[in-house]
Amino acid sequence: MALVLNEEQSMLRDSARGLIADRGPVAQLRKLRDDRDASGFSRELWKEFADMGFAGILVPEENGGSALGHVEAGVVMEEIGRNLTSSPFLSTALLGATAMKRAGGARAGEILSKIAAGQILLALACDEKSKHNPHHVETRATRAGNGFTLKGAKTFVVDGHVADLILVVARTAGGVNDKEGVTLLAVDPKAKGVSVERTIMVDAHNAARITFDDVHVDADAVLGEVDNGARIVSDALNVGRAAVAAELVGVGDEAFDRTVAYLKERKQFGKAIGEFQGLQHRVSHLYCELEVTRAAVLKALQTLDQAPANAAPFVSLAKARACASTNLAVQEAVQMHGGIGMTDAVDIGLFMKRARVGQELFGDSRFHADRIARLRGY
Amino acid sequence: MTDLETFRRETRAWLEANCPPEMRTPQEDDDDRCWGGRNFRFKSEAQKVWMQRMAERGWTVPDWPKEYGGGGLSKDETKILREEMRALKCRSPLDSFGIWMLGPALLKYGNEAQKKEHLPKIVRGEIRWCQGYSEPGAGSDLASLQTRAEDKGDHYLVNGSKIWTSYANHADMIFCLVRTDFSAKKHEGISFVLFDMTTPGVTTKPILLISGKSPFCETFFTDVKVPKENLVGTLNRGWDVAKYLLTHERDMIGGMGLGGGGRPLGQVAADAVGVENGMLADPLLRADIARLEVDGWAFQMAMERAGDLAKAKQAHPAYSSFLKYYGTELNKRRHELVMTSLGSDGLEWESARSQEGEALRAWLRTKANSIEGGTSEVQLNIISKRILDLPGA
Numbered sequence: 001m002a003l004v005l006n007e008e009q010s011m012l013r014d015s016a017r018g019l020i021a022d023r024g025p026v027a028q029l030r031k032l033r034d035d036r037d038a039s040g041f042s043r044e045l046w047k048e049f050a051d052m053g054f055a056g057i058l059v060p061e062e063n064g065g066s067a068l069g070h071v072e073a074g075v076v077m078e079e080i081g082r083n084l085t086s087s088p089f090l091s092t093a094l095l096g097a098t099a100m101k102r103a104g105g106a107r108a109g110e111i112l113s114k115i116a117a118g119q120i121l122l123a124l125a126c127d128e129k130s131k132h133n134p135h136h137v138e139t140r141a142t143r144a145g146n147g148f149t150l151k152g153a154k155t156f157v158v159d160g161h162v163a164d165l166i167l168v169v170a171r172t173a174g175g176v177n178d179k180e181g182v183t184l185l186a187v188d189p190k191a192k193g194v195s196v197e198r199t200i201m202v203d204a205h206n207a208a209r210i211t212f213d214d215v216h217v218d219a220d221a222v223l224g225e226v227d228n229g230a231r232i233v234s235d236a237l238n239v240g241r242a243a244v245a246a247e248l249v250g251v252g253d254e255a256f257d258r259t260v261a262y263l264k265e266r267k268q269f270g271k272a273i274g275e276f277q278g279l280q281h282r283v284s285h286l287y288c289e290l291e292v293t294r295a296a297v298l299k300a301l302q303t304l305d306q307a308p309a310n311a312a313p314f315v316s317l318a319k320a321r322a323c324a325s326t327n328l329a330v331q332e333a334v335q336m337h338g339g340i341g342m343t344d345a346v347d348i349g350l351f352m353k354r355a356r357v358g359q360e361l362f363g364d365s366r367f368h369a370d371r372i373a374r375l376r377g378y
Numbered sequence: 379m380t381d382l383e384t385f386r387r388e389t390r391a392w393l394e395a396n397c398p399p400e401m402r403t404p405q406e407d408d409d410d411r412c413w414g415g416r417n418f419r420f421k422s423e424a425q426k427v428w429m430q431r432m433a434e435r436g437w438t439v440p441d442w443p444k445e446y447g448g449g450g451l452s453k454d455e456t457k458i459l460r461e462e463m464r465a466l467k468c469r470s471p472l473d474s475f476g477i478w479m480l481g482p483a484l485l486k487y488g489n490e491a492q493k494k495e496h497l498p499k500i501v502r503g504e505i506r507w508c509q510g511y512s513e514p515g516a517g518s519d520l521a522s523l524q525t526r527a528e529d530k531g532d533h534y535l536v537n538g539s540k541i542w543t544s545y546a547n548h549a550d551m552i553f554c555l556v557r558t559d560f561s562a563k564k565h566e567g568i569s570f571v572l573f574d575m576t577t578p579g580v581t582t583k584p585i586l587l588i589s590g591k592s593p594f595c596e597t598f599f600t601d602v603k604v605p606k607e608n609l610v611g612t613l614n615r616g617w618d619v620a621k622y623l624l625t626h627e628r629d630m631i632g633g634m635g636l637g638g639g640g641r642p643l644g645q646v647a648a649d650a651v652g653v654e655n656g657m658l659a660d661p662l663l664r665a666d667i668a669r670l671e672v673d674g675w676a677f678q679m680a681m682e683r684a685g686d687l688a689k690a691k692q693a694h695p696a697y698s699s700f701l702k703y704y705g706t707e708l709n710k711r712r713h714e715l716v717m718t719s720l721g722s723d724g725l726e727w728e729s730a731r732s733q734e735g736e737a738l739r740a741w742l743r744t745k746a747n748s749i750e751g752g753t754s755e756v757q758l759n760i761i762s763k764r765i766l767d768l769p770g771a
Contacts (some may be wrong), residue, residue: 378644
């Protein structure tokens with residue numbers, strides 16, 4: 001499969017680019033932030049995502065979705081990255097929909113239909129520590145009555161503050177760091193014993209810390225099988241990682257483009273600063289880093305579509321690369337903008353903030369380079 | 379079954395039947411390569427047979443047109459042939475500057491007689507070419523070259539000298555940049571000519587490098603007569619040919635960033651530093667190797683994407699500068715880590731244990747990667763100017 005977008009994918013990119021630049025630009029993020037908006041994202045834009053078929057991008061046709069692939073999802077994420085758009089697309093349309101598809105069953109089918117229609121928001125509650133470590137699950141669900149009692153705490157739950165349903169990774173068997181023995185539970189955030197603390201992050205996007213204090217959940221809250229949730233979670237995480245990698249490509253590209261434009265426009269010592277070789281070589285090196293990452297991210301997305309069973313190392317490669325190159329891009333961007341880059345009035349600092357959060361989400365470059373080293377046996 | 383699937387199946391069957399087992403082992407070093415040429419001494423009968431069988435089908439250069447001896451394969455078929463050769467671990471049947479550099483330039487700029495004369499001999503490994511570009515006073519500033527060719531009616535008379543001429547002492551022919559107009563601006567007085575290395579007045583002198591090897595020569599021309607029909611393209615427009623050819627050279631050198639066969643670095647390091655809990659016992663070395671592996675594997679995908687972009691006619695004409703820059707810097711990083719992983723065992727210059735310092739010599743050789751074919755700094759200049767359109771670049 002060629003490592004370029006095909007015609008349909010290019011058309012999708014053009015329409016996503018138009019919609020998101022128009023209806024979810026950086027200015028919108030600023031307004032949400034400055035107004036201390038209760039949702040932290042634009043519900044109007046989310047409705048348009050549903051109308052455009054983006055909310056149901058991974059949802060099967062029988063559930064009213066567009067049944068597209070991960071390359072297409074990545075195309076949308078890249079545009080979200082370019083505009084720093086705050087959107088439940090990742091939490092609901094990608095992580096949520098993937099978990100529901102893998103879980104199967106009538107309940108998951110209903111949720112998928114609601115995702116496609118833009119009628120439900122989901123949040124995946126996985127991390128418990130401040131560094132991503134998906135096998136570390138202390139949150140425990142113990143059998144009680146016709147269901148379970150849930151106790152524990154989750155952090156960095158993206159969109160947890162607005163979710164209608166929280167997908168909780170809970171331990172039902174084995175020890176704290178066992179790979180297996182976890183169950184995925186759909187928990188109502190309004191249930192007794194659930195407390196949700198909205199955490200406004202540095203990038204003005206939102207997450208939550210959620211605690212479960214002896215929360216009773218019925219047996220029908222189980223998604224997939226009891227003790228067998230690890231596969232669902234790892235599939236959802238891999239889709240999330242590749243998607244965030246695509247978003248980071250968008251963040252890095254936009255920071256890069258704005259910086260190159262600034263180098264041509266800003267004058268010092270009587271000439272455009274882009275004439276100085278000291279800056280030319282740095283920005284050209286950055287161009288190369290971004291090109292290498294672009295190939296790795298597209299490859300990961302294609303592999304998720306074509307050979308999902310083999311996708312894990314490709315996904316880790318994509319995330320490791322995207323974290324590193326986008327981090328370089330935003331740092332160079334601020335430095336090359338000089339003093340003006342340090343001001344809140346200019347957007348470039350916002351790209352650095354989003355990049356910082358995107359790196360931490362679902363494993364940073366170290367986490368994923370380590371995963372590749374383990375897979376290679378060293 | 380689609381045509382391409384059929385092609386893949388038949389190609390695999392043919393390779394299995396025709397590639398000798400000795401040619402399915404990893405190449406140890408540069409000396410194992412088959413370069414062809416009038417005086418080439420094959421290392422083994424298998425090497426000779428493998429080259430000849432592939433050449434008969436034109437598969438030494440699978441994507442050149444059949445009329446010039448090539449395989450006439452489409453880009454998809456060529457990709458499949460390469461994939462199947464990799465899968466069966468087949469060695470390259472023939473490497474040459476004729477294939478990588480001169481051929482593409484002749485296909486674009488050569489006249490019919492030149493294509494008919496030279497391309498089939500490249501495909502069959504009969505003529506080995508070298509490249510006369512750099513001069514003692516013209517390195518990064520290649521266009522300031524001074525080797526002159528004077529019009530003597532029925533021939534050009536060439537005088538001057540070249541340097542860093544790879545394998546000039548083994549080459550049969552040279553493609554050479556010469557100045558044909560001294561009054562024009564430096565880029566506009568250059569021509570591209572071909573001549574035989576046995577012509578009277580041509581001498582070569584190998585240069586001993588830090589690796590202890592001599593892959594490069596100084597090459598001297600004293601009153602060398604070059605037939606006029608050996609001018610490629612238009613007189614004084616040789617810079618166009620030179621630049622086009624350089625993009626192919628850059629692709630070739632950038633490809634070195636992919637790393638060869640050889641043992642995975644993780645294993646090499648495991649021997650030196652040991653393993654604890656399934657991980658290299660030196661965590662910082664492990665991290666360095668993992669980072670290199672991430673970048674190296676991603677670069678492999680970037681190379682693949684570059685090919686797909688070219689096929690889709692979406693590639694920027696200066697994209698090869700990115701590949702050259704990144705690939706060569708990566709290759710240097712890789713060999714630095716090889717040396718680090720080998721530790722003091724790797725430092726033995728003359729011992730059977732170290733195979734006469736094989737890893738050392740390879741490490742030293744990589745230092746030229748980011749110099750030859752345009753330095754890393756020149757590539758960054760090209761990216762600044764042609765891709766990013768920065769002012770004054």
